[in-house]
Amino acid sequence: MSRRWAIATLILAVLVVAGVYEFRALRRHVSQLSTEGPSDAEARRDVVAPQISTPTDVLAPAQMFWLAPGSADALAPVTIQLSLSTDPVQRSKQVIAALIAQSPTPAQRTLPADATLLQFYILPDGTAIADFSDELANETPSGILSEQLTVDSITRTLAASIHSIARLKILIHGQESDTLAGHVDLTGFFAVNTPPAPVPAPTPPATTAP
C-alpha cells in the first residue's frame, strides 16, 4: 500500500469514528428532547393560548368532566385544584384550558390535545360563546357518541364552575359550523345551567303489531 493510500485510510477512519461519536450524541439529544421537552401540542398551546392569570385568581377546587377511567362511553367528575379568576369569562377560559390540558390519562381525554380555546364571551342573557381552533372539529373522533361526549364534557365542566352561564354556543375558528365532526349539530345552543327540557311521557301503544 502506498503512503498516500495509508494517509487516506487513516483520515477516513478518523472521520468514521468522529461520525459515530456525533451520531450517538445526536441520538442522546433527541431522546432527551422527546422525554423532557413539551409536546408539539403543549408548545403550540403555550403560544396560542398562554396560561390565563388574573389579579383575582385564587386556588380553588374545580370539577372537570373527563371520560370515566376504563370507560369509553361515560363521563365522570374529577376535582382538581385550579387557579381561578372571579371574572366568569376568565374563569371559563381557565377551566376549558384545564379540560384540554390536564386530563388524568390520555385515554380519558374528551377534547383533542391540539385544540385551543381562541375566544370566550358571555352575553348579558347568560349565553356563552366558545370559539375553538380547527383542531376541535378535525381531531374529535367522528361519531354521535364521541362528539356528544366532547360537548357534554365542556358544558358540564362549565356548569360546575360558572353558574351564570345558561347556554353555550360553540364556534370553530370564528365561524358557525354545521356539525362538530359530522354528527352533532353546532348551529344551536347547548344548555349549561338550564334545567333540561321536559321529556314527554311516552304514550302507551295503541295496539300491538299484527
Add this chain to the structure above:
Amino acid sequence: MIAAGALLAHAVAAPQTIPPPAAPTAPAAAPTTAAVTAPFIVILDPAHGGADPGAHGSTGINESDVVLSFARQIRSALQVQGISVLLTRDADIDPSFDDRSAVANARDHAIFVSLHISSTGIPGTVRVYSLPIATPPPAAPATMPSAAGLLPPPVAEANPHPGLRTWDNAQDSFLDLSLRLAQLLQTQLTQNFRGSPPAPALVAVRQLRTIAAPAVAIEVSSVSVADRRQLDAMAGPLSDAIVHAVISFEPSYVSGAGSASAFAAGAH
C-alpha cells in the same frame, strides 16, 4: 343551506337519558309477513359515503361501507314484511344533509332511520338517538360582568307562515313521535345487543333536524373492532330489531300523525 335567522330558533337541550317505555310493547314473536303493503315508508339513511368515509378503524374498517351493507340487509328484512323502503344512497356517494332529508320530506308517512357506526363505545352495543326538545333562550338577562355588547343577543326569528314548517326545523313537529320510535327501537336493540343502554338519548344529531317525519339515528359500536366480521354479524339482529320496532310503531303513527309535505315558502 341554513337560513341564518333560523339558526337561533332551535335551542338544544343538554343530553338527557330518557326512561324506557313503561310497558314494553314490542311483539316478542317474529313479525308475521304482511299480506298487504304497509301504509308508510321507511327511509334508511346509510351515513357518509363517497369522499367521506365517516369513522375509520385502525384495521381499515370504514363506517360508510358498513352502514351501506347494513342498510341493504335491513331493506330486505323490511320488504319481506311488505314494508316499502327507500335508501338515501345505494352506492358509495355522499348526499348532503338536505338531499337526504328531501328523500323523506317528499313522502307522506315516512319513517327516517339514519345508520351510523361509532369511533368509540363498547363494541357490540347499539344506541338510538332522537332530537331533544328545543329550549327557549334565557328569559331574563343574568346579572354578571361580561363582554356585554361584543355580540348582539340572539333573537329567535318568528315563522312568518304559521302552520307551515320551516325546513331548518322540520323535525320540531315530530319530536314526540321520534322519541316514541327511539324508545321502541332501543328496547328491541337492548334485547338483541347486551350492554346497550336501556333507553335512547336525546342528542342534537344534525341529520335529524331537517326531517319532517319521525326520525332517529342508530349508532353501532364500533369501527375499532379487530375484525369486520364482528360488525357484519350484527346486521341480522339489527334488522330484526328494526323490523319489530317499526311494526310496533306503525299504529301510533299512521293513525294519528300528519304528513311531511307542507313547508314554509322560502325556508329551503
